[in-house]
Amino acid sequence: MKKEVNITYIKEWALTDGIHRPIHGYAKVGTLFTKHYHSAIFLLAGLNASSRDLLEFLIQRMDGANVVQSNTKIREDFISLIERATGGDISYTHNTVKKAFQTLVKKNLIITRNHRGSYTVNPEYFFKKDEKDRIQQIKLILENK
Known part of the structure; x- marks a missing residue:
């Protein structure tokens, strides 16, 4: 799938x-x-800014099975992205990002996996593929609780 398309539109009339x-x-x-x-x-209501920002970042980064990682590189990428996006007005620390991960787990927006530092973005709330795949993914999660 193309990541972007070019659109031609009427900008003005001469x-x-x-x-x-x-x-x-x-x-x-x-x-x-x-x-x-x-x-x-x-679940999103009341989330603090760092948790909400992290969730948006993870949703963009998740693979086809909604899997995301938490490691130094991912945290650095997230911190750097937020600093660039806000012109340096917002800067998160690694500890803040780790706490944001904990908040997302507590709210059930991401689910801890068996591998250390590995999470699944909850497909009940966010998913990239079709509905059939989503239902299958939710079923697998429920069966492996």
């Missing part, structure tokens, strides 16, 4: 010799997506 002609603009638009299910709103 009037030349009494004739209106379009002036086109061009934009690149992302095509990657994650389904966000309505039941998540109750």
Whole structure:
């Protein structure tokens, strides 16, 4: 799947010799997506900024099975991304990010896996693939509790 597509649109109209002609603009638009299910709103309400930012980061990083990692490299990537995105106005520490992971686990937005530092973003609330795969993923999680 393409990560982005080019769109041509009418940016404005020019009037030349009494004739209106379009002036086109061009934009690149992302095509990657994650389904966000309505039941998540109750869990997202009240999340602190670092946990919410981390969740958005993990949703973008998760693989096709919703698996994400927590290690020094991932935390550094997240901290760096937030600093760049906010022009340095927001800066998280590794300890803050670790606490954010704990908060997401406590809220059941991410699920601890058997491997240290490995989590599954809860497919009940977020998923990239089709509904059939999502239901199968939820079933596997419930059966392995």
